[in-house]
Amino acid sequence: MLFNSLQFLVFFMVVTLWFYSLQTQKSRNLLLLVASCYFYMSFVPKYILILGFTIVIDYLAGIQIARATGKSRRWWLILSIIANVGILAYYKYANFIIDNLNGLLHLSSSSQGFDALDIILPVGLSFHTFQAMSYTIEVYRGNQHPERNFATYALYVMFYPQLVAGPIERPQNILPQLHTFSNYNWDNIKEGITRMLWGFFKKVVIADRLAMVVDYCFDNTATASWYVLAIGAVFYSFQIYCDFSGYCDIGIGAAKVMNIRLMENFSQPYTAVNITTFWQRWHISLSSWFRDYVYIPLGGNRKGAFRRRINVFIVFLLSGLWHGANWTFVLWGGLHGLLVTIFPSNNKQTTRTNHIIKAIITFIAATLLWIFFRASNTGQATDYIANIFTLQKGSNALGINIVELVLSILLIATLLITEYRRKNHLISSNKVFYVYAVLMAAICYWLGVFGENQFIYFRF
Template sequence: MLFNSLHFLLFFIFVTTLLYTIPWKLRWLLLLAASAYFYASFIPVYLIILGVVIVIDYFAGIWIENSNGHKRLLLLILSLVANVGFLAFFKYFDFLNNNITHVFKLIGQKNEMPPLREIFPSLILPIGLSFHTFQSMSYTIEVYRGNQKAEYNFGIYSLYVLFYPQLVAGPIERPQNVLWQFRERFDYDWENIRTGLTLIAWGMFKKVVIADRFALVTDAAYSDVPNQSASALLIATFFYCFQIYCDFSGYSDIAIGTARVMGFKLMTNFNAPYFAESISEFWKRWHISLSTWFRDYVYIPLGGNRRAKSRVYFNTMVVFLLSGLWHGADWKFIIWGCVHGIYLILAQIFNTHTIFRRAHVGKGGPLPVRLFHILWTFLLVAFAWIFFRANSVSEAFEIIHKIFNFSDYRIPNIAMNTGEFIFSLGLLLLLVIKDKYFARYIPDTRLFWMLFPLVCFCCYLFGVFTSNQFIYFQF
């Protein structure tokens, strides 16, 4: 069930209305049933897979809490192995098998293991598998660390994993932030309704008006790279930077807003990332729930920045290699992650020198210097997005070669006429102004009744409804 569909609109209105009319003790049960229906609306059979993971981690949390010493660690490891095992089977088996096949060919051998999709032709990657797997893992880790009590109510724990607003594409929530809210008694609150609907409207605008419009240019160029000019590919790459941002942050806004309307508060997942003045700051603003997950559960346990410089560089590269692999079973995603890791390692190396420390300015620095840092950071991020968006690694290098072939620049032929292109640039300006000056703005009641219908009407009037899928659903 897609957020940008009539099906979801009717579902959301029905569930929310019913939520505020039934006794509060039954609300978690309603949300659990609604969340199961929401996920089953994609592919019903995968609800069983999710159910198996839920059962494993539910009992693991209880057993970890009631165990001591090495047994606790063993139980945690078994839980993590089970979660990673499901993820590896569905998402990475064919990737690993294909790479083994290539290695075997180099040594004159044959890999007898067929691709998984030849064994199971109807097998499809479960929607949002990486997201709810990481959320489940955070629960058992936090119970092991003593930061979260084990949840003994199986239904409440199931709701923590299944909660439909953030089930498919996050935010990846920690149990400390969410579990207690399912037991909290709350009544109708107009501030929550107004805040939530504002987020939903703006998130929908970003998705259907901006992201899906920019996708027209990006998809056309990246689907026919050999016949595209350097200027067309450059524009398409520029548009993709904002397409993926509006698509993913739009989903997060809708998810957070949907939960807020129902009385629940989810964490912020984006914070104007293209205003970052460094790659490090970019990752503090982009997909915050994932970057903090890797920080807390991978980077810090590896030693973080408390070790020798070489070990810090190693830890950084491991995190971003895993981040790339998390996004997809393809070398292009791994390279994308490694590129960001290299950026951060180079920044750490250069920042050891006084001249680079002085160049790294904060919010109080001179405006021209800050603008330079923002532009430079954006260009680095945009370059890395080429690997993320390209259909293959070889195609990514072909795009890079074309973009840096300055003799190939000419008037671009893009999938927009002049009027649509100017309108798109106007939307981009609106996005920049909103992120810079009104990122946290929630209108008062009077303005809400003016702006909310206006934004909804603009979604209907200017929305592009030919590309409905959210980009991060594939992860």
Template sequence: MLFNSFSFLVFFVIVFSLYWFVFKTHNRYQNLLLLISSYVFYGWWDWRFLSLILFSTIVDFYVGHALGLTIKKKHRRFLLGVSICVNIGLLGFFKYYNFFIDNWVEVWSSLGITMHRSTLQIILPVGISFYTFQTLSYTIDIYRDKINPEKSVINFATFVAFFPQLVAGPIERAKNLLPQFSIQKKFCYKKAMSGLHLIIWGLFKKVVIADTCATYVNVIFDNYEQMNTLSLVLGAVYFAFQIYGDFSGYSDIAVGLSRLLGFDLMRNFNYPYFSRDIAEFWRRWHISLSTWFRDYVYIPLGGSRVSKIKQVRNVFVIFLVSGFWHGANWTFIVWGALNAVYFLPLLLLSRNRNYLDDISISKSFMGLKTIVNIALTFMLTCLAWVFFRSNTVSDAVLYIKQIFLRNDFSSQFLSIERYNFEALLLVLLFVVIEWLIRHYEHPFLGKYATIKSIGIVFLIIILGVYSNHNDFIYFQF
């Protein structure tokens, strides 16, 4: 079920009604309802993959329980190893089996030896990258004595399968989300309205911004050989807003749905395209994944407490693993490596923690410098996104090469595509709105909040009729 589908609306209305009107005084029944609902939600995609999430849940629940009963380092390391092997093993098999087989065949083919590809075709279970990382953080935190094992298997299973954030995050930590299942919920009108506003804003990002941009992105990237410089630049910019509107929109909806049910999820995006360097960008983009890699990979490798050489190694490890996490394609690995290259000068000059304050533009030379830094960071990000969007590395290289070599800025694509100028104005309006609300979660604050939200709803309905209804991009990861 897609968040922007009628079937999900019916599903959530039923869950919400039962949750608050039938089981409102019984926390255990509320959690059981959420667990069943989450399995229905996940099984709606493909019921066969329910066995995977059940298996991962059972393994990590009992590993966590066993970790709480032993203090012997040898036993604890073995138990942690079981959790890591099971979760990474499942993720590796279902997500990367086809990738490694394809590359194995290609290596031998380059040596003149014909290899026959296995007939086993592995289907990627939706959301597996997200819930495996979520359960891994649970066992790792118990191993580090940061949290205690969860005693209720229902609570833990619901934590793993919680449907608002199951298939595309945010990747929640057990320390934040798991205790919330033990608290008796009371309906809070203020929190519910905040959640509803986030859902509306998330749907606007997805249906109006992302799906509109997707129409032009597909045409440009599928026919990039015939496109001129301006069209190719537009394609990269449109994709930047497509993936941002799509993914941050999903996160906003997930957080909003959770608030309607009395839960608080972490913020996953914080206006990343206003970042002044690439380090700030990664503190604002997909925050739950960035902090996961920081806490469970970067810091264990030594973080910033080691020599510069090892710091460089750690940065490349983080970005390459992050790229590979996104998908079994060399384009994602190159995308990760390119971001590591962007990050490297900041690390070597010890400037990777420069921008920790709120973004503002003063009426001075510093204000001009801020604008230039934001524009430069956005440009570098868009170039990296070309690799993320392209089918192959060679396609991405040719796409970027043609941007710099064709030197043709005529209105080719603007002229042949209907509503292209309107789409550009829509994106610019979105940027202006985001800049004005950059200190807040959504634009529905202060006076006229209801009127603004109703206006956005009508815009979603009107423009949603004409846009393509695409799956959320991060479902494939």
């Protein structure tokens, strides 16, 4: 059930109306849990069993960690981590490991190599795995009391607005809200709907329109001219931003309608003046997860500059691998790690002109690295970049007509201006809210690109 589908809109409205008809928090949580199960099962129903298994393990581990003393506390934490990482490794990385083993042995699956496993990656596995681990780690650290109500804990992991593509939440934020009954709040509903409409706009009007050019460029890397490839790379930077942040806007807005506040996952990343700042603004929930649970335990910046650089590089390699079982993602993460270690953030005040220049340079760097993220293999990525810098001559076609190209550029400009000027998504005037809602719905209907356009981050 994709967010950008009529099925989801009907599902959301039914669940929300039913939610507000219930008069106890327990009944509301049960409704949201059942709805979240239905939402998850709309993708591949059998994988609810995997999610259910990890939920049971982590629920019991959290209780036992709080009860136990001494080394046994750590063993319960290790059990939780092994269960989560083990499932993630099997479904996401098993075939990647097999492919590379066959390559090292110069074998293929058709000869005497290892046969690939017939497995499908469960949707959102990387997201809810990390969210589940944050719970047991926080209980172990003494920062979170164990959740005794199984349904409430299950809802913490499965809450449908952020289940399959984040934000990766923390128990300290979500669990207290699941224990607090909240009355109907019109401001929250307006803000939530406004946020959802903005997310739909970013996804179906901008991201899916830019995807037509991006797909054409990556399908024609060898024959397209260098500036067509450059346009495709820039468009992909905005496609992936609008696609991923659009999903988060819809999810955050849907939760807000039900008085549940999710963490922000983006903060104008393409205005960052260096790669370090970029990562403080892009996929914030993942960056903070790796900071708190990997970087700091490795020693952070407490053991000297060289060790800090090593720790940063390890984190970015793992971040790349988290995104996908492909060397393109490992290279993407590793190159980001190199840039962060070479060009650390500084808080020096700069002139407006210098700020703009640094932001443009950072955007260009991020855009070039996104090519690795989008390419199907490292060869295609390096060819794509080489064809840009060698000023390859070739076809000037973009896969769309001039009207669509101009419209795409205008939409990107609208995005940048709106997100730069907007402070929040609350429209205080009811009249303005109604006009905005009707106008945005009409724009999405008239200018939207509809079809089976899955969100990019669903595959992670």
